[in-house]
Amino acid sequence: MMAEEFEPKIVAFLCKWCSSAGSDLAGVSRMEYPSNVLPITVMCSGSVSPLYILSAFNRGADGVLVSGCHPGDCHYIKGNYYARRRIALINKLLEYIGLEPQRFQMSWVSAAEGTKYTQIIKDFVKELKPLGPQTKLRKDL
């Protein structure tokens, strides 16, 4: 018997004003994407602490996405710039730990970009599947 295909678990931190609204638009437009993604709406991508990302991996996420407003369009003026700088550092940290770089992504999705959100999730799931489960940072292993 064939083993069941690996379904990666993704935690997506979406900012309330752009990316969460963009994912709502994907829903309103009845676009379809894999159900592997669990969205957590935060006020701003700038409020996503590195600890949230580590916590998600620690609790068994196979991939983490942080999505905010496009640079220059932040509802909170400049929160996404801080997010961008912080994420660059987290990338280095994860690389140092030895986690596959594909497991952590950042994107800019506006409230009008339902299609883009859908595509990002589809691509992310596709990229994660060949990697198999994330074990590097998982607590229970």
Added chain:
Amino acid sequence: MKRTGVFTCHCGINIAGTVDVKRVAKELSDHTGVVHSEDYVYMCSDPGQNLIIEAIKEKRLDSVIIACCSPTLHETTFRNATKSAGINEFQCEIANIREQCSWVHKDMDKATEKAIKLTKSAVEKVRRNESLDPISVPVTRRALVIGGGIAGIQSALDLANSGFEVILVERSPSIGGHMIQLSETFPTLDCSQCILTPKMVEVSKHPKVKLMTYSEVQEISGYVGNFKVKILKKPTYVDPGKCTLCDECTKVCPVVVPNEFDIGLTGRRAIYIPFPQAIPATYTLDIKSCPGLLPIACGKCADVCEPDAIDFDMKPETVEEEVGAIIVATGYDLYDKELMAEYGYGKYTDVLDGLQFERLLSASGPTMGKILRPSDHKEPKEVVFIQCVGSRDPELHCAYCSKICCMYTAKHAMLYKHHVHDGQAYIFYIDIRSGGKDYEEFVQRAVEEDGVLYLRGKVAKIFEDKGKIKVWGVDTLTGKDIEVDADMVVLALATRPSKGAEELARKLKIAMDKDGFLSEAHPKLRPVESITAGMFLAGAAQAPKDIPEAVAQASGAAAKAIAILSQERLFHAPTVAKVNVNLCTGCGMCVDVCPYDALSLKDGKVEVNEVLCEGCGTCSATCLRAAIQVKNLTPLQVHEMIRASLGG
């Protein structure tokens, strides 16, 4: 331990078609802290809301989760229902299992699994929510309007006539904007000055309006209901109280520079009045062109000024004002002529832009309404008008349609024919866009009554040859090459956001779109609001618009501002940052990153100004010790949501 109730909505088959709502309700009833769980076909209906209210009362619930559509839709509905049942509205949270689940997935098992996780995640959040009360702030009941064109004037008048004080700031020496430069207006051919000057007079004489011309907004701080504005009053070096408008000063001024009002078709002196109906009616000494303020450098104007109105010692002055709402009506400018070199604008004297042609047509213009070529003052017999110059050209210029050019070009050609009966007007166009009341009829009138020749196609080349301007183009409808020996060419240049609008937008912290126009909060439902609460948009600053649209938006923006100014107090979301002083070391990193200057250090600890804080959480992500957290979205809550999402 909290007593949470979970209410899962079917939304007809919108949710129940893909998510097994019964199973969601069943699984949630076993979740820690959940003492009540049920499902219903439409939770947002009256009976649905009553289910929630009754359950809160009967089961003594202290928090609820509604698993339903996006919180952008019914969060308010359910929070109000919660409140009416006697518990704090912030004890109600939404799990979005429609837009983010049932509508985007097809597999019922997988969608149901996900809906359960999303709902559990929301339960984990609400279990740790604090009860909060909205923060109430007073309202400064005055408004600031930036820009004294037709949009700004209309907004200021609407506000003032509703009884609110208005400060109308205009950066140039007179109000009036571009509309005062126009000759006649489409589609009625009303004289532009004749319909605008009454409004200019009214706004300048209105007891509720404080007019500040030759002034610029320097700095803005504060928040909706309570903005603090610093306005720079540039010195005019002329005391309007003493000036008698005798015009002796301009006669002796030795400097001639291009006159902005006539877009360089005429000259003006360094000391000047922009146009006869200027408001305020006074002279301005343009310091950039003046040879120098010291009497030793020139001083001729002061010498001849009998009432002694010229004061070289006048200094720039910064005025501070407090307002509750701001309307931005900074208007437009035409596309930079330097960027349109291919059409010979700026190179050939008889290639004009639309505004210059307006001045030629205007009864008060440099030629007193006679159409004469700037080069030799002869009447042009063949005039080529070119539309979409810089517009609808994504490769080289602006991708968007400037909207007003089709109509004003038709008007230009029509008025040209009214002045020069034996002349011929050609219009090169891509498409004719004449949507608007009586607009299509107006274009037809230009063609049928005035014999304007419309040629569909782009102009390839313009060059001067033996006193004529040769225009080479193609008529794409017949496929034939066209060559016109024109006496004059008029370019309908693209409409751009006014120069300086970008700098102002940054000061105001309002967003711009990709073309630099100010962004409205929602393209359909919030067209006059900016994304920043308390700041509104009017006129061509937001997008190219004609006069009636600018006036309508200006009145809309004024109504929105009045909705704020007429409140006794405003309420502000209480989900703001909170400091744990025991953990705070006073490092100040959060103070540096706060976009709202809401944090400050006091006695070595951080303090939150709850009125300024917007709850973005940038501070909390920056703090190394979790000493600053946003209420009801604390790191602990997020960690628990992550755990629930991952099924742990």
